[in-house]
Amino acid sequence: MIYPEAKFSPGGDRYILVEFGNEMNLELNFLGQGLGAVIKQSAIKGVIETAPAFASILVHYDPDLIGYHDLVRELSTLINGLGSIEDIELPSRLFYLPCCYLDPWTRECVEDYQEKIHDKQSDPELVAELNGLSGVDELVRVHSGTEYWVASLGFWPGLPFMMPLDPRCRLTAPKYNPPRTWTPKGAVGMGGASTAIYPVSTPGGYQIFGRTPVPIWDTQASFPEFEQNICLFKPGDRVKFVPISEQEFIDTEKRVADKSYVYNVVDYQKFSVSQYKNWLNSIDTDKRF
Numbered sequence: 001m002i003y004p005e006a007k008f009s010p011g012g013d014r015y016i017l018v019e020f021g022n023e024m025n026l027e028l029n030f031l032g033q034g035l036g037a038v039i040k041q042s043a044i045k046g047v048i049e050t051a052p053a054f055a056s057i058l059v060h061y062d063p064d065l066i067g068y069h070d071l072v073r074e075l076s077t078l079i080n081g082l083g084s085i086e087d088i089e090l091p092s093r094l095f096y097l098p099c100c101y102l103d104p105w106t107r108e109c110v111e112d113y114q115e116k117i118h119d120k121q122s123d124p125e126l127v128a129e130l131n132g133l134s135g136v137d138e139l140v141r142v143h144s145g146t147e148y149w150v151a152s153l154g155f156w157p158g159l160p161f162m163m164p165l166d167p168r169c170r171l172t173a174p175k176y177n178p179p180r181t182w183t184p185k186g187a188v189g190m191g192g193a194s195t196a197i198y199p200v201s202t203p204g205g206y207q208i209f210g211r212t213p214v215p216i217w218d219t220q221a222s223f224p225e226f227e228q229n230i231c232l233f234k235p236g237d238r239v240k241f242v243p244i245s246e247q248e249f250i251d252t253e254k255r256v257a258d259k260s261y262v263y264n265v266v267d268y269q270k271f272s273v274s275q276y277k278n279w280l281n282s283i284d285t286d287k288r289f
Contacts, residue, residue, distance in 0.1 A: 001021055001022060001023060002020065002021040002023075002025065002027070002028060003019065003020060003021050003022075006018050006019065006020055006075075006076070006079050007019040008072045008075070008076075010068055011058060013063050014060060014061060014062070014063060015058055015059065015060055015061070016058070016059045016061065016068065016071060016072065016075070017056055017057075017058055017059075018032070018035065018056060018057050018058075018059065018075060018079075019055060019056040020032060020055050020056060021055045022055060023055060024054045024055065024163065024192065024193055024194070025054070025055060026149060026151075026163055026165075027085050027273075028054065028055035028056075029052065029054055029055065029149070029151045029152075029163070030085055030088050030090070030273050031082070031085060031088070032052040032053070032055065032056060032057040033052050033057075033088075033090055033235055033236050034082050034085075034088040034090065035050075035057055035075070035078060035079060035082065036050040036052055036057055036235070037090060037091075038078045038081070038082065039059065039075070039078060042074075042078060044066065044071070044074050045065050045066055046061045046062045046063075046064075046065030046066030046071070047059060047060070047061050047066070047071070048060040048061060048062060051152070051153075051154075052151065052152050052235045053151070053152045053154070054151050054152065054161070054163075054194075059071070059075065085273055086273055086274040086277060087273070087274070088273045089270045089271065089272050089273070090236045090270070090271045090273075091236060091268045091269070091270065091271070092236050092237060092238055092268065092269055092270070092271035093234075093237045093238070093265055093266060093267060093268055093269075094147065094237070094238045094239075094240065094265065094266040094269070095232070095233070095237060095238070095239050095240070095263065095264070095265050096240050096242050096264040096265070097197075097212055097214065097239055097240065097241055097242065097264075098212055098213060098214060098241075098242050098244045098248065098249070098252055099144065099188055099210045099211065099212050099241040099242065099243060099244065100210060100211050100212075100213070100243075100244050100245065100246055100248070100249040101124075101139075101140040101143070101144070101188075101209060101210040101243055102124055102136055102140065102209060102210070103210060103211045103246060103249065104246065105184045105187075105211050106123070106184055106187050106189075106208040106209060106210065106211055107122075108184075109180065109182065109183060109184055109187070109208065110122055110123050110208065112182075113176070113180050117178065117180075117181075118176075118178070120176075123189070123207040123208050123209050124136040124139055124207075124209035126173070126207060127139055127171060127173045127190060127207050127209060130172070130173060130174075131171050131172065131173075136209070139171075139209065140209075140210075140243060141289075142169050142171065142288065142289055143169065143171060143195070143209075143210075143241065144240075144241045144242070144243050145166065145168075145169045145289040146164040146165055146166035146168075146169035146240075146289065147164075147165045147166070147238045147239065147240045148162035148163065148164055148165065148195055148238060148239045148240070148241075149162060149163050149164075149165050149236075149238060150162050150233045150234065150235055150236060150237040150238065150239065151163055151194075151235065152235055153231060153233065153234075153235065155196075156198070156199055156200060156202055156217075157199060157217050157230065157231060158199040158216050158217030158230065158231035158232060158233065159196055159197065159198065159199050159216075159217075160196060160197060160216070160233045160237075160239070161194045161195075161196055162194065162195045162196065162239060163193065163194060163195075164195070165238070165276070166283075166289060167280070167285040168283070168284075168285060168287060168288055168289035169288075169289045170193065171190060171193070172190070172192060172193050173190040173191060173192070173206075173207040174191075174192075174207075175191045175192070175205040175206060175207075176204075176205040176206075176207070177205075179203055179204060179205035180203055180204050180205065181203050182201060182202070182203060183198050183201060183202055183203065183204040183208065184198070184201060184208075184211055185198060185199070185200050185201045186198065186199075186211045186212045186213060186214070186215075186216075187204075187208045187210070187211050188208065188209065188210035188211060188212060188241070189204070189206035189207050189208035189209060189210075190206055190207050190209075191205060191206040191207065197212060197216055199215070199216050199217035200217065210241070211249070212241075213249045213250075213252040213253040213256060214252065214256055214261060214263065215232070215256065216231070216232040216233065217230060217231055217232065218230060218232075222259055223259070223261070223263065225263050225265070232263075236271065238271075242264075
């Protein structure tokens with residue numbers, strides 16, 4: 001549900017959690033990111049940084065410079081000044097990210113899990129079946145058919161939690177139970193209604209069915225995109241997966257290794273919530289893409 005008013009909760013003595021609802025909803029994320037933008041513009045004394053999640057935003061502050069109740073009042077004023085959701089405009093970059101779907105690396109990971117932990121159905125087949133798709137080829141077509149909204153970063157540094165902007169490409173999938181002990185770096189997968197990319201080789205629980213050869217987290221700043229931030233994405237960015245073959249994956253991996261790879265990114269644009277909702281009203285959201 002969407003709360004009639006934002007809820008404020010203390011997170012220790014240096015954080016405030018602002019909640020707009022208790023569901024995965026793009027509009028709630030637009031609200032959270034809209035609040036984050038005006039917090040940055042207002043330069044409230046004592047506020048250090050913000051971190052949005054799907055339906056909330058965490059505000060980090062210095063209690064020596066501003067108290068909890070004073071900051072709640074400041075945040076309430078900013079929320080009231082946001083106006084309607086339709087009035088929100090957010091800076092957004094668009095990344096075209098190569099993805100090798102149904103790749104041998106995530107397949108090896110799944111097969112290792114099946115052999116050693118739990119004999120489950122293969123991830124792409126499971127996701128296709130649960131979403132009423134004809135098979136894994138349609139899964140690739142649907143999953144790559146939309147831009148994804150980066151709602152938040154978390155779990156591991158640089159890992160984006162993303163939601164499809166085109167509801168006709170919406171998919172859902174359960175998490176592993178129990179989780180995997182390892183996941184290939186760059187694996188693309190789903191848990192619930194969220195798509196994510198694993199920035200490093202790590203344990204995980206999302207259903208995986210693709211892999212990108214390009215880094216999304218780089219502490220060495222090997223590419224210009226990482227000079228200001230070790231994470232490729234920021235909340236409010238958009239990602240469009242571009243299907244590539246296994247050979248194209250290998251070729252791209254070589255270009256990443258010799259630093260000749262160039263990210264395909266459209267620099268900051270204004271993402272208008274009102275224009276997005278107008279577009280939603282122009283399509284039949286009940287039909288699959």
